[in-house]
Amino acid sequence: MTINRHWNLGAKLLMVGAPFLLLVFMATIATLWVSWQLDGGAAAVNEAGRMRMQSYRMSLSIGTGETQHLPEQVTEFDRSLATLKKGDPERPLFVSWDADTSARFAVVENNWAGYQARWIQAKPEVFTDLRADTVAFASHIDDFVNSIEVHIAHWTALLHLLQMSMLASVLAGATVLLYTGYLFVLEPVGQLKQAIEKIQQGNFDARVAHTSSDEFGTLADGFNGMAEHLQSMYKNLEGKVAEKTALLKEKSDRLESLYEVTALVSKATSLDALAQDFTKSLAKISQADGVALRWSNQGGQRHLMLAAHGLPADMIDEEQCIYTGDCFCGSVTPDSEFRVIPIRDESSAPLKHCFKAGFETVITLPVRLHQHLMGEVDLFFHARVNPTPAERSLLQALCSHLASGMENLRLNALEKEAAVSQERHLLARELHDSIAQSLAFLKIQVQLMRDAIKTCDETEIAKILEEIDAGVRESYGDVRELLLHFRTRTNTEDIEPALATTLQKFEHQSGITTTLAMQGQGLPLAPDVQIQVLHIVQEALSNVRKHSHASQVWLDVQQQPGWRFEVRDDGIGFNPETDQFDETHVGLRIMSERAQRICAHLEVMSTPSRGSSVIVTLPAPSHPSTSNAARIDKLSTTPAASTV
Incomplete structure (x- = not known):
């Protein structure tokens, strides 16, 4: 059974670097040990040099006879010998013993014993050979120092060798680590970078070779899986785009069809x-x-x-x-x-x-x-x-639009029929209340004329002829007035030109001076409201012509906060409480009906011998519309008052 061992990147780098780390560690330990040996040998050389100095001091003390310090010097020399022989780890101080070093140290010990017996213990009186013995003794110490220095030279050479080996190990380790870093890190990263660049260029076939089982191998597997997923998505992308495009085109065609049918239904x-x-x-x-x-x-x-x-x-x-x-x-x-x-x-x-x-x-x-x-x-x-279901839904929606259009045409026809019927009703009322009464009056006068002719009463005949002539002229004036009123139209959003035209026709027909005064700026009136207002003003002017005997008429129009129209005259006036619904003032009833159609308030004020006033007040708008700003700007150019 084969067991596949998976090494991660850290384990691989550790396996490569561990031998070099161990080698450097051992070299460092060896260097420290050699340095310790060199320090001990140098301390031994120093101690042997002290022994040589001590020998010269003892020789000087013996030769001069100043022997009071000689025991201390002997004791100090013995201590130095013992230190060299046993060593001192604390300093550190020790001697690398071999046969030559041991022999030379033995010579020094023997010479010290002879030197001590001859010159210190015996206390001679003649010191002729003292200098020669001291020099010979010091030379033996120098030989011992030379043997120690030979060992120090060997340790120094070994130290240099260890240092060079450490340097070589560091260089070799760095080289191996760089190579393994390139092999295990840089090369996989480079391959991954190249694959990413190919993906960015649209080559979704790019893959990363799976050559290891470490983190980069896992990353390569993940990248390859992602690339395969992107490749599959890209292959299906064109189909999805085509599908979405077809769906959008279908919806666009549906909206276009609905818009086309809606437009023709609205224009029909x-x-x-x-x-x-x-x-x-x-x-x-x-x-x-x-x-x-x-x-x-x-x-x-x-x-x-x-x-x-x-x-x-x-x-x-x-x-x-x-x-x-x-x-x-x-x-x-x-x-x-x-x-x-x-x-x-x-x-x-x-x-x-x-x-x-x-x-x-x-x-x-x-x-x-x-x-x-x-x-x-x-x-x-x-x-x-x-x-398809979408096509069925579209066709049903189009038929629904058709049904709405057919119903709108039917309702518009009914609305036009109702408007014509209402206008005919108002026209019939006006004909009945004005011309029909005049004709009834003429019928009575004709019967009276027949009676006067039978009696041959010339005075009565002349009087009746005058009444008939006045009645015919009044009927003629009523007919002309009705024709002028029903020809009046509003062609613009501004009602002022229509009011000015109405006053001009009235002044031409009656000879009464008129004055139009416009105050403030207000939103334009709807065309149907303008028509009703014009008819009310025309009816008020007709009553002035028929009944007031006035010489001046004023039309005051106030646009803020709501539209208000007032027709004033300086005629004979009447009593509103008793004469308002009299048959001679039937125009007031017609004006009330028109005011109710546009939700306006009609008010009639009059004082006998002081003129009359008819006031029409329209409902004030609750909220001004910003879409009418252009109309308001247009109204701002309207003059405040004008005389017709």
Whole structure:
């Protein structure tokens, strides 16, 4: 059984560096030991030199007769001999003993014994040979010192050898460590760097060779795994990008289709135009070969074709109106959903028009709004199709937009009809309250004229003719006034030009001087509000012309904090409490109705012989809109007052 041993990077470096560290350690120990030997030998040389000095001192003491210090000198010499012989580790001091050193030390001991017996113990009186014996004794000590120095020379040479070996070991260790560092660290790092650069350049085939089991081997395995993962992701990236691009294009086309249909629905002014444009757009969006849009009656039994695109002419003629159950088309109900109908053969098509035209698939979609069925859309294809869920959702959304557009057209038509009906009602009221009464008055005067002619009363006839002439002129004036009033339009956001035109026409018709005063700046009025305000002002001016006998009329307009219109005159006035709803002042009732339509407050003030005042106050806006800044700037150029 083979056991694979995995060495990490630290263990490898330790295995390489340990022998060199051990060698350096042993060399250091040897150097220290040799240095210790050299220190001991040098101390021994110094001690032997002291012995030589001591011998000369003892010789001097003996020769001069000053022997009182001689015992101390002998004792000190004996101590030096004992120290050399035994050594002193504390100093350190020791002698490297060998045969030559031991022999020379023995000679020194013997000479010391003879020298001590002859010159110290015997106490001679003649000192003729003292100097020669001392010199001979000192020479023997020098020989002993020379033997020690020979050993010191050997230790010194050995020390130099150890130092050189240490230097060589350091150099060899550094070389080996550098090589192993390159082999185990720098080379794997370089390979990893090269692989990373290849990855950065887009070469995902780059790999790092797995040559070791250390940390760099683990790192190489991790890098190779990462590179494989990146390579697999990159290979699938193009597919994912293409998939996302197709999805985005689909969503973009969907939004574009919704925007196109929304735009044509908002711009459509009639049901026919809406149907024609919708079928063309739907054919392009759905890529259908034919499209039919059918309107369903309230009971859902009859389905009338509103528009068609891409269908044969004979098929359009035959299916102008179909009944529920006649064919697959026209069979939707308020609860029907998206249906895909395959046309396999002639027997599968009840009316056979689709089969004869070469269509193989029909898709029916209900057009409904809030569960109210308004019709259906039929899509015809020459091939077998089955729309995706996204395509089905888009087609249903388009049909929902179509239903909203059809409902908006219906509501707009009802709104226009209601507005026309209301204007006709107001016109009928005004005709009844003005011209009809004048005509009734003329009818009475004609009957009185007949009676006066029968009696041949010339005075009465002349008086009645004057009344008839006044009534005709008043009726003529009322008709002209109505024509002028209903021709008035507001073409700009600013109401001031329309007010000035109204006063100008009134002054031309009645000969009464008018003055227009504009104060402040306010937000422009909506067109429908402007029309109602103009009609109220015109009715107030009409009452001035008919009843006030005034010579001056003022129209004061205040724009802040809300719009306020006041028509004043200097006429005869009336009593509002008693005359307001009198038949001679029916215009006040018409003005009240118009004010209620725009949520305005109408106030009539008058004092007999001091003129009248009609005031219309509109609701103040709660929050000014910053989007109307351009309009406010335009209004700032309006003059404060003008005289017409």
